Amino acid sequence: MNAKKNIWRKVSSAVLVSCGGFGFFTALSVYKENEQFYRNVIMPAVRKLDPETSHNIAIMAAKYRIFPKTKFVDGSNLGTEVWGLHFPNPVGMAAGFDKQGEAIHGLQDLGFGFVEVGSVTPLPQPGNPQPRVFRLVEDEAIINRFGFNSDGQDAVHKRLSEFRKKNSSALVGVNLGKNKESPDSVPDYIMGVQKFSDVADYLVINVSSPNTPGLRDLQGEKPLEVLLENVLSARDALPAPMRRPLLLKLAPDLTAQERKDVASVILKKKCKVDGLIVSNTTVSRSPSLSSAFREEPGGLSGKPLSKLSxxxxxxxxLLTKGTVPIIGVGGISSGQDAYEKVRAGASLVQLYTAFTYHGPPIVSRIKRELDQLLREDGMSSVAEAVGKDAQKYLQSGANS
Incomplete structure (x- = not known):
């Protein structure tokens, strides 16, 4: 009996030591932003979970600041000025990740230069039925049809107000959507501008999600003109300190004529937005997609969107002659991807899907690689590179 007890103690001790050792190694790897450990251990484990469940866990981890603060220090040439705001680096978290404004502090810790919250609708709404998120692992892509699931403006505004009491310097954008059942879209966007102008650094009019029926129709020339004229008028009626930069988020599926129509509208004085976000998810499906989920309805994001965006x-x-600053988003998973967006005309960039595949270390890697590319080309700032290759990328798009 004593011999059996001794064996059991030894086995128990060995298990405890092994578990403790693995736990220590895991904690150390996370602390050191070990990208290989994330790639080979953490992210494959996360992908065993339902996509929406893993998304909610990531939000909770960022909300409670479980991820350690990044050790990467932004170089001076990564800093940039847009809309009179100083961005410590040009890499932001795109809208769609922190929909309810819960995780800004944690995302800051990971090294994002700015965070965009939303989309936020005036009234709470549940969005589309589940399942509504699908991983296309083989294509490093995601299809989602969330449908503007939102806690509503009041709840999100309350969270951002609390956040501002503790952190007034963080750069936060708020992406505005409309309620699915709203008979008129214009008042919904006006409400958003009026509601969030005291807590946001910039505001986004999102008329490009494919998951709200009829929303993309607002990108048409006449509807867009009516919308922007009214929303900008409401913004300009606010006290001067609350007149935030207003951006328009576009779909990547616009035809050549639709793009020209959008440009003609936003260059009109009464409709002149302060910036564009290019682009939202796509409803197109490349023949190269290999995942079993490739035909799921919804918006496709990730690597397959990269060239399109x-x-x-x-x-x-080029259509706006470089007069309207652009945030480039879609398929960014490396510093090279980010640099291409900048040289195509983007002053800032955002990512989301790559973060879900690679985890927090990707933020520092993209910044490190972008910094190196700028230096190799003899540039001392992101601003120097903006639009350098716009004509080349446009031509390659026409030939692709």
């Missing part, structure tokens, strides 16, 4: 950035940069 870069070409649209270049097109809109």
């Amino acid at each position: 870069t070409h649209l950035i270049a097109d809109m940069y």
Whole structure:
């Protein structure tokens, strides 16, 4: 009996030591932003979970600041000025990740230069039925049809107000959507501008999600003109300190004529937005997609969107003659991807899907690689590179 007890103690001790050792190694790897450990251990484990469940866990981890603060220090040439705001680096978290404004502090810790919250609708709404998120692992892509699931403006505004009491310097954008059942879209966007102007650094009019029926129709020339004229008028009626930069988020599926129509509208004085976000998800499906989920309805994001969004950035940069700053988003998973967006015409960039595949270390890697590329080309700032290759990317898009 004593011999059996001794064996059991030894086995128990060995298990405890092994578990403790693995736990220590895991904690150390996370602390050191070990990208290989994330790639080979953490992210494959996360992908065993339902996509929406893993998204909610990531939000909670960022909300409670479980991820350690990044050790990467932004170089001076990564800093940039847009809309009179100083961005410590040009890499932001795109809208769609922190929909309810819960995780800004944690995302700051990971090294994002700015965070965009939303989309936020005036009234709470549940969004589309589940399942509504699908991983296309083989294509490093995601299809989602969330449908503006939102806690509503009051709840999100309350969270951002509390956040501002503790952190007044963080750069936060708020992406505005409309309620699915709203008979008129214009008042919904006006409400958002009026509601969030005291807590946001910039505001986004999102008329490009494919998951709200009829929303993309607002990108048409006449509807867009009516919308922007009214929303900008409401913004300009606010006290001067609360007149935030107003951006328009576009779909990557616009035809050549639709792009020209958008440009003609936003260059009109009464409709002149302060910036564009290019682009939202796509409803197109490349024949190269290999995942079993490739035909799921919804918006596709990730690597397959990369060229499409870069070409649209270049097109809109040239159509607006570089007078409207652009945030480039779509398929960024490396410093090279980010640099291409910048050289196509983007002053800032955002990511989301790559973060879900690679985890927190990707933020520092993109910044490190971008910094190196700028230096190799003899540039001392991101601003120097903006639009340098717009014509080239537009031409490559026409030939692709």
